[in-house]
Amino acid sequence: MSTPVPGSFRDPASRVVLDGDKVTRLLDKRGVEGWRALSRTEFFRKAVADGRLIESVEVDPPDGSAGALIHPRLDLITYPYEWTFSMLRDAALLQLDLLEEALSAGLTIKDATPYNIQFVDGRPRFIDIGSFETYRKGEPWIGYRQFTRQFLFPLMLRAWVGVPFQPWLRGDLEGLTPAQMSKLLAGRKRFNTSALLHVRAQARMESRMGDRAVRKDLSEAGFNADLILANVRKLRNLVGSLSWEEGEQGWSTYGECSHVARDRTAKSEFLETALKRFAPRRVVDLGANDGHFSRIAAANGALAIAIDSYEPVLDEVYRTSAGTSLAVALTDLANPSPSQGWASQERASLMERARPDLILAFGVIHHLIYGASIPPGEVVRWLSTFGCPVVLEFVSPSDEMVSKLVGNKLPHELHPGGEESEFRAILDKLFVTSDEHVLSSATRVLFALEPR
Amino acid sequence: MIFGYLDPGSGSLILQAVIGGLTGIGVAYKAYRAKRGLGKVDPGSEQDGDEEKAGDAALPAES
Numbered sequence: 001m002s003t004p005v006p007g008s009f010r011d012p013a014s015r016v017v018l019d020g021d022k023v024t025r026l027l028d029k030r031g032v033e034g035w036r037a038l039s040r041t042e043f044f045r046k047a048v049a050d051g052r053l054i055e056s057v058e059v060d061p062p063d064g065s066a067g068a069l070i071h072p073r074l075d076l077i078t079y080p081y082e083w084t085f086s087m088l089r090d091a092a093l094l095q096l097d098l099l100e101e102a103l104s105a106g107l108t109i110k111d112a113t114p115y116n117i118q119f120v121d122g123r124p125r126f127i128d129i130g131s132f133e134t135y136r137k138g139e140p141w142i143g144y145r146q147f148t149r150q151f152l153f154p155l156m157l158r159a160w161v162g163v164p165f166q167p168w169l170r171g172d173l174e175g176l177t178p179a180q181m182s183k184l185l186a187g188r189k190r191f192n193t194s195a196l197l198h199v200r201a202q203a204r205m206e207s208r209m210g211d212r213a214v215r216k217d218l219s220e221a222g223f224n225a226d227l228i229l230a231n232v233r234k235l236r237n238l239v240g241s242l243s244w245e246e247g248e249q250g251w252s253t254y255g256e257c258s259h260v261a262r263d264r265t266a267k268s269e270f271l272e273t274a275l276k277r278f279a280p281r282r283v284v285d286l287g288a289n290d291g292h293f294s295r296i297a298a299a300n301g302a303l304a305i306a307i308d309s310y311e312p313v314l315d316e317v318y319r320t321s322a323g324t325s326l327a328v329a330l331t332d333l334a335n336p337s338p339s340q341g342w343a344s345q346e347r348a349s350l351m352e353r354a355r356p357d358l359i360l361a362f363g364v365i366h367h368l369i370y371g372a373s374i375p376p377g378e379v380v381r382w383l384s385t386f387g388c389p390v391v392l393e394f395v396s397p398s399d400e401m402v403s404k405l406v407g408n409k410l411p412h413e414l415h416p417g418g419e420e421s422e423f424r425a426i427l428d429k430l431f432v433t434s435d436e437h438v439l440s441s442a443t444r445v446l447f448a449l450e451p452r
Numbered sequence: 453m454i455f456g457y458l459d460p461g462s463g464s465l466i467l468q469a470v471i472g473g474l475t476g477i478g479v480a481y482k483a484y485r486a487k488r489g490l491g492k493v494d495p496g497s498e499q500d501g502d503e504e505k506a507g508d509a510a511l512p513a514e515s
Binding site: 111141143144178197198202204205206207208209210211213214215218220221222223226227228230231234 | 458459460461462463464465466467468469470471472473475476478479480481482483486487
């Protein structure tokens with residue numbers, strides 16, 4: 001039974017349907033023309049071979065389609081509002097590189113959205129083969145505005161304004177408008193040449209031109225592919241120059257904390273034992289921090305999905321994950337990415353996409369309980385909804401870290417259920433304990449749990 | 453004209469010619485004048501072949 005992929009309805013020339021693990025792209029006549037032109041090029045063969053473009057095999061189309069392609073199913077789909085700065089920048093550079101190579105081969109890419117790029121084995125891969133089409137003389141780059149809204153402005157927002165782009169991309173799936181970006185730029189950056197052109201001039205031109213049709217006028221005025229190439233090369237230099245470094249140390253030195261270093265060996269051994277027992281194919285590491293335990297899961301053959309809300313440390317995990325089965329997703333566990341977009345289905349929730357066989361929750365649930373004020377029973381109930389084994393670390397209220405998290409709250413202002421005996425009773429209702437280990441501090445206990 | 457599913461933004465289309473460099477500024481100027489109803493810089497361009505149009509674009513903009 002084939003079902004349309006909810007996020008693939010906007011382009012009438014190319015739609016994706018899913019049948020089990022089989023991913024089929026259905027093309028109309030124009031989509032087939034684009035595919036045939038692309039598949040004949042040397043750049044396509046090379047880009048597939050080096051992993052920058054998804055593999056595609058043409059098959060007989062079903063009734064109602066002019067053509068069909070089969071793609072391998074990706075292990076995990078993530079969205080740009082779950083990416084770190086380096087991920088969005090790498091994706092932007094891939095988009096520009098492929099456009100330049102396509103133009104040199106007489107093709108173009110008709111859109112420019114990060115949703116067409118996914119991360120496979122720690123590297124970006126372009127997945128929307130239907131975006132390629134033959135370049136027609138005189139046509140401008142249709143995707144330029146989209147590139148600025150969904151790639152360039154979010155990167156500028158972080159690099160130049162110091163504001164995270166993820167909440168904005170999650171709030172508006174189309175990204176930042178030139179007018180919005182223009183208002184957000186402050187100080188000397190407003191007069192940067194790139195800001196003047198891509199941000200302020202674009203905002204002004206949008207305001208002046210409105211919805212007037214200009215493609216024919218541009219074509220007649222002599223627009224050509226060299227102008228797109230010049231723009232793409234300038235954009236590549238600009239994107240490559242954008243950088244961001246978090247000033248504060250925060251969690252980036254987490255691995256050096258005394259309690260972390262002290263417990264790391266014991267926790268690693270406990271996890272190795274659990275991985276052997278449950279043999280999961282997909283491990284979701286909640287509060288992954290520097291990715292130490294995700295790497296152990298990946299080294300044991302699983303797809304490890306490292307989830308954390310702190311971007312500096314997750315960005316470092318991404319930058320050291322190339323060639324491994326470690327994926328990263330930036331999200332706040334107290335407010336993870338929801339289902340949203342058209343009909344609230346276009347972009348699935350992160351946990352729907354993660355599909356864990358095992359949940360790993362080391363050093364995290366006390367942050368939900370004492371930091372985000374989520375009752376312990378609610379945290380355990382949420383973990384049970386995945387229907388898979390859970391390996392978690394319980395942290396007692398007397399632990400030094402909990403004291404810091406509790407801060408000025410008085411004991412009666414905390415949710416009940418935090419004491420070890422109470423927490424065990426909560427666990428026993430929903431899980432069977434397969435294994436447990438008390439860490440040396442005696443304030444922390446590791447549990448390997450199976451759902452009842 | 454090819455139908456696209458994406459709104460490219462009229463102002464953004466003109467602007468990308470400007471970003472393309474000196475040649476593009478001429479192209480943008482011609483297209484902008486045409487769209488604002490200020491008359492074509494090259495009145496015969498609608499009947500011209502593609503090669504001639506591309507050549508025209510290399511001329512400096514005139515007011």
